[in-house]
Amino acid sequence: MKDKIRRIVLSAAQAAYDQGDLATDQFAPFQITEPKASAHGDLATNFAMVSAGVQKMAPKKIAEAVLRHIQDPDHIIARSEIAGPGFINFFITPAAWHPSLAEIFQKDHHYGESNLGGGQRIQVEFVSANPTGPLHVGHGRGAVVGDAVAAILSFCGYDVHREYYINDSGRQIHTLGRSVLYRCMQISGKPVDFPEECYQGDYVYDLAKEILKEKGGRLTTVAEDEAVAYCAEYAAGKILTVIRQDLDVLGISFDNWFSEKHLYDSGKVDAVIQYFQQKNLIYENDGALWFKTSAFGDEKDRVVVRGNGQTTYFASDIAYHKDKLDRGFEKIIDVWGADHHGYIPRIRASIQAAGKDENQFVVILTQLVNLLRAGEPVAMGKRSGQFVTLREVIDEVGRDAARFIFLTRHYDSPLDFDLEIAKQQTNDNPVYYVQYVHARISSIIKKAKAERAIEEINADDKSISLIREPEEIQIIKHLARYPETVIMSAEFFEPHRIAFYLMELAAAFHAYYNKHRVLTDDPALTAGRLYLIVAVRKVIRNGLALLGVSAPESM
């Protein structure tokens, strides 16, 4: 509808120019918007105001000139007016909205799809938690946001790949190995101090017990280095399995699990260091190798190989991101926790240093999650022994509620996740509010089938013409807005737009439901209304699918 109005305005402006009512046909970019107040019409344009400069005319004069030349052969405009500082307001005839319903039926699961991406290959890397402990709610937010962004981009015509980067190399894994080994020793009755930097969580005990059971005492007879390495590999493997299970419970799967260790084993890290040494972007100082990230906007240079010969995490990350781009992705998106923000400039620098376009690299920073129970903070943090894992949260509140809560906030704002609220089945917890629409409509359909033998939901022109209550038109207007909502959501990587869209659509439906009956004594009217609510159900289902939330038939 916005497009139709835009075309009408443009051709009116052109006609106005052709007949000398406007000074130029170089029209400034203008918007078609939905006024907040219904008194201002269904759609409005700021054309006259933004054109004041180029036309060198008063906005109201421009608006008058445009309105004089409006051509509306399909009679979609009931009336138009000039208002405020120069808005042109359009009041759309109710019948003009009806074709949107047919479009929803025709496109069905594909309603809202677009070719925004044009098949562009895009990679979304998310979660990527180190396999040194269970996932916590913070990871959950990144997981759900990344998954939803991937789904939305895919729906918008991108060729999307989901990837998890496994940090299965380096010091943290070594620390994990030590943690498990020391616990093994303690369980076997050997008095050892448990270092502070080791992982304190109970899961380390469990892993130690498992290892002892499988390997018996042999572990303590070999050299410590060997034992640590064994424990590290064993524990990381087990933890990764649990992480996969947790993500599976959330409904998340990846196209690829990329191993950091593999990056080293295949020589890619060394190769990248050599590559940048040849380009004079890596130099030696104080026995360490430094990358000239400061030449690309970072505040200082960064170490890639330490004085003791060990590579840093940054070294493998340079290799990893270069590898991603070398694999042919036109855009790579990293979903990180906000505590990693300081890391962005150096990765971006490495990408520019490799001669790539920095705009190919996008970071979505999800802000922190505060876990609460009835308003009281719940302890989190891997190193403190006690913490609530993501799995525990999902088991307690359910996958749908968990996902929806993560997605009803802009990723840029901190999130209070209250376990008690997440469990409530009230409007405080809107996932049920949205799902309830789907269940209610499903229920009406069932009843229509059972009591009226209505097998197929369809409507002829007469039935559709009976859809004209203000609440009904309101709903169709909202349905018509779905495709642009999805596109905006994709362009800005903002899944929350869809969540809020669905809540608004749900509100419009619930209000309608309470005011009007769908199953009436008039068969034609009933057919029209069934047609309308089935369209609502399709859009609710499509939207929830993008968010990874189920659409129940009954509740």
Added chain:
RNA sequence: GCGCCUGUAGCUCAGCUGGAUAGAGCAACGGACUUCUAAUCCGUAGGCCGGGGGUUCGAAUCCCUCCAGGCGCGCCA
């Protein structure tokens, strides 16, 4: 000290990338179930959009500057 993010109703959050009288939900108060699911709806009340400057026809939105909170500033990851 420097950098990133945030500051909107008592609480949790939106605000269509600069538009008209700033919106939802919860909490409060008053109503609506003999009818398609009350996990719902209708109404009332609630605001210096953190403060102050600027940019222009027009600012919650853009710029500057303070204030407050969160998170970062290692040859850690």
